[in-house]
Amino acid sequence: MTNMGNNILYVMGIVAGLWLARNVHEIFLGLPDEAAQGAIYRILFFHLPSWFTCFTAFLLAGVSSILYLTKKNLVYDTFAVSAVEVGTVFTVVGLTTGSIWARIIWGIWWTWDPRLTWALITCIIYAGYLMLRRAIDDPTARAKNSAVLCIFAFASVVITYKAIDWWRTQHPGAVLSFRTGGGRMDPAMESILYQNFFALLLLTSVLVVLRMRQEAMSREIEGLRRHAHAL
Amino acid sequence: MDSRNFTYMFYGFAAAWLILALYVVSLVAREGRLRRELDSVKKMIGEASGK
Numbered sequence: 086m087t088n089m090g091n092n093i094l095y096v097m098g099i100v101a102g103l104w105l106a107r108n109v110h111e112i113f114l115g116l117p118d119e120a121a122q123g124a125i126y127r128i129l130f131f132h133l134p135s136w137f138t139c140f141t142a143f144l145l146a147g148v149s150s151i152l153y154l155t156k157k158n159l160v161y162d163t164f165a166v167s168a169v170e171v172g173t174v175f176t177v178v179g180l181t182t183g184s185i186w187a188r189i190i191w192g193i194w195w196t197w198d199p200r201l202t203w204a205l206i207t208c209i210i211y212a213g214y215l216m217l218r219r220a221i222d223d224p225t226a227r228a229k230n231s232a233v234l235c236i237f238a239f240a241s242v243v244i245t246y247k248a249i250d251w252w253r254t255q256h257p258g259a260v261l262s263f264r265t266g267g268g269r270m271d272p273a274m275e276s277i278l279y280q281n282f283f284a285l286l287l288l289t290s291v292l293v294v295l296r297m298r299q300e301a302m303s304r305e306i307e308g309l310r311r312h313a314h315a316l
Numbered sequence: 317m318d319s320r321n322f323t324y325m326f327y328g329f330a331a332a333w334l335i336l337a338l339y340v341v342s343l344v345a346r347e348g349r350l351r352r353e354l355d356s357v358k359k360m361i362g363e364a365s366g367k
Contacts, residue, residue: 109329113317123320128328135332174339178332185328189321288336295343302350309357316364 098291104284111277125189128182130274133261134282135179136204138289140242142172143211147239150232159304162228165235166218167296169211171289176208191255200248200256207241214238224307 112130119126146168153161183201184194195201214234221227249258260269261278270278 118318123318123322124325125321125328127325131329131332171339174335178335181331181335182328185324185331189324292340292343295347299343299346299350302347302354306350306354306357309354309361313357313361313364316361 094291094294097287101284101288101291104287105281108277108281108284112281116274116277117271122190125186128186130278130281132179132182132186133278134285135175135182137282138285139172139175139179140246141286142168142175142289142293143207143239143242146172146235150235153228153232154236159224159228162232163297163300163304164293165232166215166300167293169214169235170296171292173208173211173215174292175285175289176204176211180204180208196255198255199252200245200254203241203245203248207238207245210234210238210241224304 108130112127116127116130146165149161149165149168152158153165183204187196188194214231217234218227218231221230249256259265261275262268262270
């Protein structure tokens with residue numbers, strides 16, 4: 086990566102960090118209290134944006150996988166694996182923060198509610214994608230097989246997203262105005278929620294680029310090793 | 317700020333940041349390992365080509 090590219094990445098990282106710090110300040114001190122839940126409701130400003138972030142990462146990984154299968158350019162595979170890895174981290178953040186919220190509001194850490202179950206399945210499927218890649222040595226076969234899995238895996242994301250509409254059980258229903266038409270959430274709260282999502286998305290972009298650089302380095306090492314064996 | 321359930325809210329934020337921090341540390345460690353591996357393979361090829 087060029088110096089210019091590195092500098093842009095540093096700037097993006099710093100902006101994301103400052104933006105997140107400002108959002109945390111707003112979440113703690115700027116937002117009004119919620120009558121029923123107490124302080125715990127403030128977790129939602131990380132819980133929901135984490136899920137939006139991982140869904141976005143998985144969507145982009147799926148699109149990149151389709152592009153890999155049509156164009157056979159390994160850059161798309163590099164992007165897909167990087168986006169999936171970072172997305173999986175945010176899936177773990179979403180599951181963990183949700184579980185801590187549930188401990189207070191529901192009195193339990195976990196229940197086999199359809200939304201929670203599908204969220205866990207999504208996490209396991211994408212972790213499986215990352216494990217599958219480690220099991221295949223040939224770069225082309227690895228890229229092709231994982232691209233197919235990545236495309237089909239996105240079905241699990243759609244089911245997770247729609248689970249609260251299809252099965253009305255324990256997990257709260259939709260609250261954001263783009264899904265409900267408005268009136269379910271204070272506009273100030275919704276605004277911070279989106280701001281935190283965009284800040285996390287910026288952080289995700291930095292992490293994905295860093296991870297892509299590592300994947301390119303791994304590929305270079307693999308190529309050099311093959312060259313060394315041929316000598 | 318309403319302080320009910322403050323402890324668990326703290327756990328939630330701490331867990332989110334800890335998971336992200338651990339991932340960033342693992343990325344940095346992997347970057348270092350890959351750089352060392354790349355240097356060593358390049359050196360090995362250089363030595364093999366020189367023979």
